Amino acid sequence: MTQPQVHPTAIVAPGAVLGSGVDVGPYSVIGAHVRIGAGTRVGPHCVIDGHTTIGPDNHFYGFCAIGGIPQDKKYAGEPTGLEIGAGNTFREFVTVNTGTIQDVGTTRLGDDNWIMAYVHIAHDCQLGSHIVISNSVQLGGHIHIGDWAIIGGLSAVHQFVRIGAHTMIGGTSSVRQDVPPYMIGAGDSFRPVGINAEGLGRRGFSPADIQALKDAFKILYRRQLNISQAIDALIELQSRQPDQAPTVQALVDFLQASSRGIARP
DSSP: OOOOEEOTTOEEOTTOEEOTTOEEOTTOEEOTTOEEOTTOEEOTTOEEOSEEEEOTTOEEOTTOEEEEOOSOTTOOSOOOEEEEOSSOEEOTTOEEEOOOTTTTSEEEEOSSOEEOTTOEEOTTOEEOSSOEEOTTOEEOTTOEEOTTOEEOTTOEEOTTOEEOTTOEEOTTOEEOSBBOTTEEEETBTTEEEEEOHHHHHHTTOOHHHHHHHHHHHHHHHTSOOOHHHHHHHHHHHHHHOGGGHHHHHHHHHHHHHOSSOBOOO
């Protein structure tokens, strides 16, 4: 077992738990309710606070502020939390806040996410795994983002928005409504223009799956259907292409759960 390495200028509060091989850089501050998993590296001038649990092998570059209280005027000091999985990268000046009791009380990030400089992840956000968030993206509170999503730099996402898995959002976008899985697009407001076929191919989706999703895109956005009618048409598509039914079902499930309405071209 490798002992944690804490720079002499860093401050680790009594009660904090550092796993094997954790490295805490110069002038960083670790709060009393923080637990950091094995092999995680904390760069210089970072602050990790709050009821924050961090898994193994994460890397926080300089000046990150992790586990700060939510930027919500209703917050009254409740012991809400932040949970971060394994193998994530947080570049310089990233901020991630804890949750609120108005939601599940915990902000969560999964594994292998790449969070670039100056990104803000607000209270109660729920992020999956393998997500890329580019420089200066701003996420409002209560946002849900599915696995493998990519969000381009300088984009802003409105609170309570849901972004589906495998989406690709171009830079400088303003996302105000839910973005279904598999979509690609950009704009202010965000406009889907098609299926993220290149990304899906790289992740092992078959040509038949991708074609089924292209057909699904036409149903959702080209046939002038409302959401209920589009769901019925997507279910009918599944019956005609049973091998692709699980892929299309993820889109159906997302539409059925949407409460803000979906982004339109």
